[in-house]
Amino acid sequence: MDLLLDTHVWIWSQSDTTQLGARARRLLVDQRNENHVCTISTLELARLLARGSISLSMPLRDWIDAALLAIAAKTIEVSHSIAMEAYALPGDFHKDPADRILVATARCLSLTLLTADERILDYSKVSTRDARR
Numbered sequence: 001m002d003l004l005l006d007t008h009v010w011i012w013s014q015s016d017t018t019q020l021g022a023r024a025r026r027l028l029v030d031q032r033n034e035n036h037v038c039t040i041s042t043l044e045l046a047r048l049l050a051r052g053s054i055s056l057s058m059p060l061r062d063w064i065d066a067a068l069l070a071i072a073a074k075t076i077e078v079s080h081s082i083a084m085e086a087y088a089l090p091g092d093f094h095k096d097p098a099d100r101i102l103v104a105t106a107r108c109l110s111l112t113l114l115t116a117d118e119r120i121l122d123y124s125k126v127s128t129r130d131a132r133r
Contacts, residue, residue: 002034003027004106005073006115007041007098009131011054014067021133024114028071035073036111040101082108090125 005013012019013028020028027033042064048054056063068075078101085104086097093100099117103126106113112127113120121128 001027001030001032002036002109002111003129004036004038004076004102004109004111004113005041005071006102006113006117006120006131007044008116009114010037010041010067010071010073011045012131013071014063019116020131023133024129024131027114027129035071036076036109037068037073038076038102038105039078040098040105044098076105076109078105079108091123093123093125094119 009020009024017025028035042060045054045064046060049056049060058066067073082101082104085108086100089100089103089107093103099120102113102115103120103123105111106126106128110127112129114129114131115121116131120126121130
């Protein structure tokens with residue numbers, strides 16, 4: 001399974017794995033799966049750091065490098081196609097731009113979005129797995 005990690009799942013995978021369910025932890029370490037992180041998650045991390053909502057044990061650039069390596073994740077850049085899809089999502093989806101980009105990324109690249117966000121889990125137009133399970 002090709003997984004796209006929601007920002008909070010990426011953070012939990014490095015700092016608080018107890019937030020992740022047993023199945024989610026297995027998915028992240030299963031060598032048959034490919035883990036992906038979108039650059040929008042880096043933007044969200046930088047925003048959370050700037051607001052003082054989170055702290056990291058090292059500079060952000062070092063944390064990103066270490067976190068990607070730890071879960072063997074590939075980086076997905078936000079392409080023009082993904083950006084356009086973010087505001088052309090079918091059906092009713094909420095307005096958060098980062099969530100829209102994550103959902104669009106998963107849809108455009110046929111990835112399964114690993115998230116604990118109920119609004120995303122309830123959106124039937126994207127493949128998801130609940131990170132709490």
